[in-house]
Amino acid sequence: MAEASIPGSDARSRRLTLRRMFASRIFSVALYAVVIWLIVRTAWTGAEAMGYNWQWYRVPQYLLRRTDDGFALGELATGLGASLLLSAVAFTLALIIGLVVALLRLSNLVVGKAVARAFLEIVRNMPLLVLLYLFYYVGGPIFGLDRYVASVLCLGVFHGAILSEVFRAGINSVGRGQWEAAMSIGMTRMQSYRYIILPQSVRFMLPPITGEAVNMIKSSAIVSVIAVAELTTAGRNIISDTYMSFEIWFTVAVIYLAVTLCLSVFVSHLERRFAVEI
Amino acid sequence: MTARPIIEIRNLGKFYDGFEALKDINLTVLSGEKVVVCGPSGSGKSTLIRCINRLEEHSSGRMIVDGIELTEETKDIRAVRREVGMVFQQFNLFPHMTVLENLTIGPMRVRKIPKAEAEARARKYLARVHIPEQADKYPAQLSGGQQQRVAIARSLCMEPRIMLFDEPTSALDPEMINEVLDVMVELAGTGMTMVVVTHEMGFARKVADRMVFMERGEIVEVAPPDVFFTAPKSERCRAFLDQILEH
Numbered sequence: 001m002a003e004a005s006i007p008g009s010d011a012r013s014r015r016l017t018l019r020r021m022f023a024s025r026i027f028s029v030a031l032y033a034v035v036i037w038l039i040v041r042t043a044w045t046g047a048e049a050m051g052y053n054w055q056w057y058r059v060p061q062y063l064l065r066r067t068d069d070g071f072a073l074g075e076l077a078t079g080l081g082a083s084l085l086l087s088a089v090a091f092t093l094a095l096i097i098g099l100v101v102a103l104l105r106l107s108n109l110v111v112g113k114a115v116a117r118a119f120l121e122i123v124r125n126m127p128l129l130v131l132l133y134l135f136y137y138v139g140g141p142i143f144g145l146d147r148y149v150a151s152v153l154c155l156g157v158f159h160g161a162i163l164s165e166v167f168r169a170g171i172n173s174v175g176r177g178q179w180e181a182a183m184s185i186g187m188t189r190m191q192s193y194r195y196i197i198l199p200q201s202v203r204f205m206l207p208p209i210t211g212e213a214v215n216m217i218k219s220s221a222i223v224s225v226i227a228v229a230e231l232t233t234a235g236r237n238i239i240s241d242t243y244m245s246f247e248i249w250f251t252v253a254v255i256y257l258a259v260t261l262c263l264s265v266f267v268s269h270l271e272r273r274f275a276v277e278i
Numbered sequence: 279m280t281a282r283p284i285i286e287i288r289n290l291g292k293f294y295d296g297f298e299a300l301k302d303i304n305l306t307v308l309s310g311e312k313v314v315v316c317g318p319s320g321s322g323k324s325t326l327i328r329c330i331n332r333l334e335e336h337s338s339g340r341m342i343v344d345g346i347e348l349t350e351e352t353k354d355i356r357a358v359r360r361e362v363g364m365v366f367q368q369f370n371l372f373p374h375m376t377v378l379e380n381l382t383i384g385p386m387r388v389r390k391i392p393k394a395e396a397e398a399r400a401r402k403y404l405a406r407v408h409i410p411e412q413a414d415k416y417p418a419q420l421s422g423g424q425q426q427r428v429a430i431a432r433s434l435c436m437e438p439r440i441m442l443f444d445e446p447t448s449a450l451d452p453e454m455i456n457e458v459l460d461v462m463v464e465l466a467g468t469g470m471t472m473v474v475v476t477h478e479m480g481f482a483r484k485v486a487d488r489m490v491f492m493e494r495g496e497i498v499e500v501a502p503p504d505v506f507f508t509a510p511k512s513e514r515c516r517a518f519l520d521q522i523l524e525h
């Protein structure tokens with residue numbers, strides 16, 4: 001009879017267990033499964049009602065198909081590869097643009113600051129689709145950009161603008177004293193950034209940068225409007241041949257979801273590793 | 279041999295948009311001299327010593343350090359900063375680096391000294407500040423007194439000709455103040471030129487060649503410590519001393 005003497009502690013511990021249950025991984029996975037199941041069921045019954053002819057058995061060949069000498073990647077698989085490559089190239093460009101624009105905005109150069117500000121305002125206040133049309137239909141003929149280069153530039157510029165704000169916030173999160181210590185041992189501005197400021201701001205910047213990588217993969221789908229070969233374009237092409245729009249769009253959606261989820265998990269790993277040192 | 283001037287401050291003025299933080303400051307510090315600056319909070323002590331390595335830009339007058347006049351010229355500014363060490367109230371160690379890395383980054387990147395040599399030098403100065411065993415720790419794992427001694431060693435690793443201290447013990451718990459002051463007294467014994475902003479009058483009596491008293495952005499009194507502590511000329515200085523020597 002030593003325990004349970006505090007009144008109300010029973011109710012409190014019950015509330016705690018409840019809260020723990022809601023927060024638990026199993027619960028969230030279960031909840032997620034129920035939601036997905038509801039969506040699928042609704043879609044299914046809806047499709048049934050309109051007499052849709054499901055042909056799921058024809059989908060796997062677009063991922064992986066058997067040939068005489070082994071296996072070959074289907075259109076969706078190669079499309080995914082192209083999407084990832086496009087995103088990776090454009091994201092590298094976006095990181096460079098973002099860093100340069102952020103450093104310009106934080107510099108003492110009046111012109112540099114103004115240019116960076118103007119770039120930011122123009123890009124941020126324009127729909128991505130319009131930006132893509134500008135690069136392809138205007139930049140294309142003038143500078144001779146092909147559709148792939150126009151896509152990379154458009155995505156790089158668009159996400160570079162967003163990343164520049166991430167970099168700026170990360171750099172500003174490092175205290176003034178760090179600058180002063182770096183300067184007072186005679187470092188240049190560039191050395192201070194490289195050895196002192198940026199390494200400390202990575203910790204702050206890593207989560208939003210990854211979020212932006214996920215966004216990049218998602219927004220790369222937009223280049224399908226100028227028929228650059230990638231996952232969404234592959235999906236469109238298959239549908240125009242086969243009319244299996246429900247199956248293919250479901251499949252494409254799941255592929256995007258799987259990729260972005262994997263990326264998020266990978267990043268939360270990274271975050272934990274970076275969080276150790278202070 | 280007569281000591282030559284190493285810091286020459288001529289009619290120096292400093293405005294922070296409209297507010298006059300320094301007024302017509304004149305001071306010459308000789309090579310090897312120890313100058314202790316004191317005065318009430320807000321009197322411009324930090325501003326003055328931060329002008330010496332141009333962490334603050336002066337608005338008027340001249341600042342000549344080790345023969346180089348500080349102007350807009352960034353090359354000159356860095357040349358001066360290489361020769362002028364600075365110790366801050368808040369330590370400002372680099373938290374993402376070990377103690378050893380904190381000490382070697384300047385020599386390696388600014389002085390372009392090879393890594394092995396920089397590390398040997400770092401260990402020498404860590405021993406000088408009595409914490410040779412902390413080389414592989416991160417700053418956050420050290421006590422305040424240890425952190426400040428690392429900060430002093432970090433400056434010394436650049437082998438500067440002048441050391442500036444801005445209230446180096448003000449952020450420390452009382453029991454750690456002496457370990458830092460002891461290191462500074464030993465440093466004074468090596469002949470280093472030192473400009474120290476502090477209210478530690480015991481330290482000042484021990485090492486200062488000259489005392490400087492500031493108030494409202496002006497130098498009110500400059501005197502050797504024996505005169506300064508026993509017979510200050512200005513009334514304001516006497517009042518200030520009475521106040522801080524009380525406790």
Ligand SMILES: Nc1ncnc2c1ncn2[C@@H]1O[C@H](COP(=O)(O)OP(=O)(O)O)[C@@H](O)[C@H]1O
Pocket residue numbers: 294295297299317318319320321322323324325326
């Ligand atoms: N960056 C700044 N901007 C505006 N005013 C400042 C700035 N730094 C210091 N001051 C003002 O200048 C005066 C002197 O400050 P400071 O040199 O820090 O004094 P002390 O170190 O003697 O306490 C104070 O009134 C302070 O408010």
Ligand SMILES: [Mg+2]
Pocket residue numbers: 323324325444445
């Ligand atoms: Mg101060």
